[in-house]
Amino acid sequence: MKAASLRIYIGTWVALMVLFALTLASSFVPLHGFNTAVNVAIAVAKAALVALIFMRLRTSTALVRLAAVAGLAWLLILIGLSLTDFLSRY
Amino acid sequence: MSTHATAEATELDEGETATFGMWVFLATEVLFFGVLFFAYVMTRLRYPEEFASAGRHTDLTLGSINTGVLLTSSLAIALAVRSVSLGAARAGAWLLVATLALGAVFLGLKSLEYWHDYTEHLVPWLDFAFAPPERNGAKLFFYLYFVMTGAHAVHLIIGLSLVGFMLVRLWRGRIDAASVAPLEVTALYWHLVDIIWIFLYPLLYLVSRT
Numbered sequence: 001m002k003a004a005s006l007r008i009y010i011g012t013w014v015a016l017m018v019l020f021a022l023t024l025a026s027s028f029v030p031l032h033g034f035n036t037a038v039n040v041a042i043a044v045a046k047a048a049l050v051a052l053i054f055m056r057l058r059t060s061t062a063l064v065r066l067a068a069v070a071g072l073a074w075l076l077i078l079i080g081l082s083l084t085d086f087l088s089r090y
Numbered sequence: 091m092s093t094h095a096t097a098e099a100t101e102l103d104e105g106e107t108a109t110f111g112m113w114v115f116l117a118t119e120v121l122f123f124g125v126l127f128f129a130y131v132m133t134r135l136r137y138p139e140e141f142a143s144a145g146r147h148t149d150l151t152l153g154s155i156n157t158g159v160l161l162t163s164s165l166a167i168a169l170a171v172r173s174v175s176l177g178a179a180r181a182g183a184w185l186l187v188a189t190l191a192l193g194a195v196f197l198g199l200k201s202l203e204y205w206h207d208y209t210e211h212l213v214p215w216l217d218f219a220f221a222p223p224e225r226n227g228a229k230l231f232f233y234l235y236f237v238m239t240g241a242h243a244v245h246l247i248i249g250l251s252l253v254g255f256m257l258v259r260l261w262r263g264r265i266d267a268a269s270v271a272p273l274e275v276t277a278l279y280w281h282l283v284d285i286i287w288i289f290l291y292p293l294l295y296l297v298s299r300t
Contacts, residue, residue, distance in 0.1 A: 006169075006172070009165060009168055009172065010165075012165070013161065013162065013164075016164075016165075017158065017161065020154075020157055020161060023291075023292055023296065024296070027296040027299040027300070028299055028300060029300065035296075035298075035300065036292075036297075039292035039296050040289075040292065042292070043288050043289050043291070043292050046161075046288045047285045047288050047289070050281050050284060050285050050288070051281070051285065053168075054164050054165070054168040054277075054281050055278055055282075060109070061106055063110050064106070064109050064110050064113050067110055067113035067114050067116075067117055068116070068117070071113075071116060071118070071119075071121065072120065074117070074120075074124075075121060075124040078121065078124055078125070078128060079127070079128050079131065082128060083131070086132055086135070
């Protein structure tokens with residue numbers, strides 16, 4: 001196990017707070033229907049920071065990364081395939 | 091020589107096995123919450139206007155403070171794991187105390203928020219505030235709001251218990267730089283609960299605030 005430096009952890013937290021402020025502020029600006037897209041994109045970026053740095057996927061073994069990616073892949077299959085059905089109905 | 095290399099390539103140490111096991115479990119958690127997120131997407135596509143007006147009634151102030159609190163708690167527990175694995179058990183213990191405190195603040199604010207929701211008649215099955223034609227869509231939004239934040243809160247309570255347990259073990263010297271695995275996987279769980287909230291926050295609190 002390799003511990004990342006203190007600076008990396010603090011920097012990640014600062015980045016998370018900046019993204020948090022950005023998502024909150026952007027919700028008050030009319031973006032012509034793109035508000036939700038911006039919010040979700042920011043949430044994905046925040047989740048990636050937590051997963052890669054705090055959960056240390058950046059330096060994990062291939063096996064651990066595979067387990068993490070498997071969860072995400074099945075989720076995308078679940079949502080993606082279900083949406084193809086749903087979106088074609090309405 | 092070659093057998094030695096094979097053994098080295100296939101053997102995982104205890105910590106790596108624990109981390110792998112926890113990630114497999116977290117993948118099932120992602121799917122558990124994933125179903126709720128999909129239900130949200132489906133319902134929002136069906137009732138966009140109702141979700142917009144219902145979404146304006148969630149408590150933006152408390153939801154936002156709680157987002158900051160939870161992101162900070164993730165930093166605290168990440169630093170706790172770092173400290174303990176570097177041999178600084180005392181600093182690690184204080185960072186776990188900070189994690190517990192931030193988690194408790196989150197739950198306290200969430201309870202206060204549920205109370206506000208109750209007094210503002212936002213609980214779908216108790217004298218619900220919205221009248222037709224918005225009623226059905228708004229009801230679905232608040233059902234999802236309560237189920238998703240409720241499931242998240244239950245996970246946070248489990249996380250708090252685990253962190254508390256780790257603090258006791260650290261106190262008794264059962265966890266140190268050489269055996270940090272239990273604390274590490276507890277932190278992974280805590281971070282996942284944080285990630286769930288990272289997605290809940292924009293979907294429940296930032297809908298149509300313009």
